[in-house]
Amino acid sequence: MLPNPLEELQKAFEKFPGIGPRQANRFIFFLMKQPQDLDQTVQALIGLKNNVGLCKECYLPANLGEACYICLDKKRDKSTVYIVEKESDAINMENVGKFSGLYFVLGENISPIRESQMAKTRVKEIIRRIKKDPDKKEVILALNNTREGNFTALYVEELFKENIESSKIKLTRLGRGLSTGSELEYSDEETLRNAFENRR
Amino acid sequence: MLPNPLEELQKAFEKFPGIGPRQANRFIFFLMKQPQDLDQTVQALIGLKNNVGLCKECYLPANLGEACYICLDKKRDKSTVYIVEKESDAINMENVGKFSGLYFVLGENISPIRESQMAKTRVKEIIRRIKKDPDKKEVILALNNTREGNFTALYVEELFKENIESSKIKLTRLGRGLSTGSELEYSDEETLRNAFENRR
C-alpha cells in the first residue's frame, strides 16, 4: 500500500544491522517529517561513498586513497600495535586516551571452519610486517572475552609464535577480572578465578 | 579520529529514532563493507525525497502531488474513517485485512498543554469534512490504550459531540480486553474489568 520509493527504502533499512521492519518504517516516517535530516543523511552517505576508504596500513576508515589519521600522525608510538576485531573497538580505545600506538583491524573474528578468510589474510599480513619491523616491541591482542574472540586470539598467538622470537617482541592480551559494575554474587567462576589470580 | 564524512553520517544517524552513537557507528561500518547496500540506500532516499509526499485526504504517504493508494481506490468503503496517530498504525491495520474504509492520520497525539498543534488542526479538518459528507456512517478512534492515546480520544470525542449529531454518525473506539498472550495473573485491574464487561 506504500509508494514504491518507500518500499525500496524499507528494504534498504531492513538490511541495516539490528533493524527490523518496524524500525525501518519509523526511520522512513521520521525522514518524511524532517526534510532537512533527510538531506543531511543523503549528503553524508554520498560523502561516505565518494570520499572514504580503508587505511592500507591498519584498515581503519580513512580519506579515500590515504592512510588514516592515526597512521599519518607522526607522534604515535610505532613500537606498539593494538589488534582489534572491529573498527569501533579501536575508536573506543582511542576515547580512553591511554594508548598512543597504532591499531590494526581484523574486521571479523577468525572462524575455526572457514579455510580462506579475510581475517586470516590480515593476521598473516600484520605478522609479516611486525617480523620485518625492527622497531616493534609489543603486540596487544584486544579481542572480546568470548568464545569467538578467544579462538581468534589463539590463532594469532600460534602464528605469532611460529614466526616471531618471543624475546624480541612481547605479545600481550587485555587483562581479565571484574569489569565496572561487576558484583561477585553474579560473577561466573572464570571471572572470579581471573580476578583472584590478577589481584594486585 | 574519523574522516569528516563519517562524522557527518554519524551525526545524521544519531538523529534517527532510537539510534545512539554505537548503533550509528555500526550502520556506518556496515555500509562501508557493503557498497551495493550503500548505493541502494542512497537511491531509495533520493527517491523518497523527490517522489513521495503526504496524501492530502488522509496524510498517509503518497506519490508526490497525488492522493494515496487507499484514497484513490474506488472499491474502498467511503462511509467509514479509521483515525490513527501514526502512519504505521494504518499500515498494521491494513495488514490485518479486515478494514475496507478510509484512514486519517493525526501524526501525533493531542497535547493537553500546547494550544496550537498540527494534530488539533487535523482533528478539526476531519470533523469538518465528516460533517459535510452525507455518506459517512462510522468514525473509528483507533488510538493507543495509553494515557496519551486516551487523552487524544477524549479530545476527538468532545469535538465530535459538539459538531455532529450522534444519531447520524456513530463514533466508536477499538475494543478492550485481553490481548494475544495476555495472562490473567499479570493483567492489571482495568484490563480485567474491560475483559469482564466486554465478555461475549
Next chain:
Amino acid sequence: MLPNPLEELQKAFEKFPGIGPRQANRFIFFLMKQPQDLDQTVQALIGLKNNVGLCKECYLPANLGEACYICLDKKRDKSTVYIVEKESDAINMENVGKFSGLYFVLGENISPIRESQMAKTRVKEIIRRIKKDPDKKEVILALNNTREGNFTALYVEELFKENIESSKIKLTRLGRGLSTGSELEYSDEETLRNAFENRR
C-alpha cells in the same frame, strides 16, 4: 561447606516456583539475619499446613474442612460461575470488585495429550453441577489468551455444548482487544482484529 540445615533449606527453596540456587541462598541469609521473620515464616507455614485446605465447592483455599469465604457468603450471586485456571486469577478478579458470582478453579490448563487429568475431572464435575442447578444463568470462561488457555477454553466449550442446552445457560469468554498500555504499533494482528471487531 555449609551446615547441614542450610543445605536442606537451600534444596527446599530451590523447589519454589521461579527460585534458583542464588535466590535460595539469599532467602537463607535474609532469614539468618532476621530471626523474627524466620519465626513468622515458620508459624505461618505451620498454620497453612494445619488449618488450610481447598474449598470442596470451588477449589479456592478455605479453612480446613470448610467451604471458602466466597462460597459461604450468602450475598454472592449463585447464578454465575467464573472458571479460572489458577487461584490467583480468582483473587485478581475479586480485587477488581466487579464480579459478585462464584468461582471455580481448574488448577491447571487442559493438556491435549494427557488422557487422565485433574483439570479434566474438575471440568466434568462443574458441568455436572451446572446441569443440575436450575439457578445457573451464565458461565464465564476466564482463561489466559494463550495457546494453553485457548485450548482449555475449547475443551470446556465442547463439553458444555454436549451437556447443556445453550438456551438455558449462557457460556461467555472474557473480551479481547487492547489491554492497558497497548500501543497499536506493537500489537499483533489478532489483537488488532479483535479490537476492531469488538469496537464500541
Next chain:
Amino acid sequence: MLPNPLEELQKAFEKFPGIGPRQANRFIFFLMKQPQDLDQTVQALIGLKNNVGLCKECYLPANLGEACYICLDKKRDKSTVYIVEKESDAINMENVGKFSGLYFVLGENISPIRESQMAKTRVKEIIRRIKKDPDKKEVILALNNTREGNFTALYVEELFKENIESSKIKLTRLGRGLSTGSELEYSDEETLRNAFENRR
C-alpha cells in the same frame, strides 16, 4: 478473601528479598499442592533456627556455637584472609577452588553516612586480629566493582594503612579487566583502561 494463615504467610514471603505479592501467592499455592515440600521447608527452617549460627571467627554460617567448617579445617592456609561483603561471595569463591585461606564476611558495605555500623565494627575487629597475628601475609579485598564496593574497599584500605605496616602484610584487591563474555564494543572506558593496564 483468603483464610488467615494464608494472609500471614503472604506477609512473611513478601519480606523475602526480591519477592512481591504475586510471587508470594505463587509460593503459597505451590506449597498447598505439594504437602511434602511444605513439610520439608518447615523442617529445614526449624533446623536453621535451632542449629545454625554465625562463625565467631569469620561470620560465615556455622553449626550453632561452633566455628564454621572452613575455620575448623586445619588444612586451610591461615596466612591469607579474603574479605567479602556477603556470605555468598565466599561460597562462590569456594566453588572456584583456587583459594585455600580463610574468609571474613562484612555482612554489608560500609556506608559513607552512617556513623555506627556493623560492618565498621567488623572491619576494626579483623584489622585488630590481623595486626596481632604474626602468621598473616596477605589480605585480599574481594568487594564488588561498584560504587558501594569501592567505597568499602577504600575504608578498609585507610584503616589498614593506619594500623598495619605494609612491609609486613600485603593488601590486594581483585584484578580488573574484561570479565567472561565482555565485548570491547560494549565495555565502558574504565574497564577498557583497566584491561589495557593489566594486560599480560
